[in-house]
């Protein structure tokens with residue numbers, strides 16, 4: 001029986017959800033952060049759990065074929081990225097494997113053929129949440145604790161945001177930031193074109209996506225990788241038409257802004273009233289709006305309409321049982337599902353397939369290089 005502190009040799013088999021490498025030692029599963037597939041490691045056991053062990057790398061005895069030197073000097077210390085020690089190609093493979101594994105385990109669907117839409121691997125992030133240390137330094141939380149790691153460069157940030165962060169480290173105007181943050185110890189920053197917008201100083205931001213303007217609240221939800229949004233929107237919205245569509249979990253109306261061109265009627269539903277206010281302005285008069293939970297909306301008269309296309313873009317937990325039942329019973333000929341968690345997506349997909357839907361396409365949109373986050377879009381067609 002392995003003990004905490006024990007050193008063992010481990011061959012890393014694959015990356016698992018959360019980004020750890022996984023291997024087996026004397027029949028027990030071992031999870032190790034920052035490990036690469038094919039690595040032969042000396043691992044120190046740090047936690048003994050009933051069915052598995054957690055370890056940390058003591059030494060890399062033989063690196064796996066895809067292991068590379070991370071470009072960030074703070075990698076491993078910082079709580080942000082967790083796959084930067086893999087080449088971009090190996091990261092894609094790992095994220096694709098995470099998606100396929102989730103579909104097999106949670107959806108009961110084997111060998112799904114995913115397309116993959118790649119991102120630039122660095123300099124892609126337009127939105128970041130920063131923390132502020134008591135000392136005034138700006139940074140991220142550490143990987144192994146909630147304390148703040150001061151950060152002067154972050155290679156995944158888009159250019160304006162990276163520049164702003166550099167300036168904070170080189171010549172910090174702490175009083176100015178104190179005034180903006182008014183006592184808050186974390187804040188969102190958004191870099192767009194040449195500017196960086198700061199929560200506390202700026203409120204609404206307008207960006208251009210696929211030729212249309214979208215306005216959102218800096219503190220509310222908006223996608224973090226705008227180049228990828230330009231690729232996602234056509235996949236979700238282009239070439240579709242009909243009498244009625246629904247944009248559920250619509251946020252500020254990202255998809256509705258484009259769907260309104262193809263459909264006679266559009267229903268936008270979102271529970272955050274401020275986000276829905278932006279959706280009204282972004283999508284315009286062509287749609288009906290409901291500021292309510294999707295769960296409550298499914299009980300409304302609007303939800304009894306016949307929809308030609310329903311888009312859902314729920315948070316990580318996916319669809320609640322009530323929304324899943326409504327969607328399966330809607331018999332909408334087309335359903336588009338945008339997901340930031342392959343496990344909840346696969347669970348929901350399994351239920352739609354059992355209800356008679358076929359998977360028309362499944363695509364991983366690589367929104368978050370250097371991390372184990374998997375964003376996907378799946379289109380279902382009623383068989």
Ligand SMILES: C[S@@+](CC[C@H](N)C(=O)[O-])C[C@H]1O[C@@H](n2cnc3c(N)ncnc32)[C@H](O)[C@@H]1O
Pocket residue numbers: 221222223249250251252253254255269270271272275292293294295313314315
């Ligand atoms: C992943 S975001 C997607 C937003 C939008 N589709 C976009 O891409 O910008 C999920 C949205 O769902 C909203 N939301 C979460 N749970 C909800 C629920 N049960 N009912 C209605 N809206 C919900 C959140 O406020 C958030 O705006």
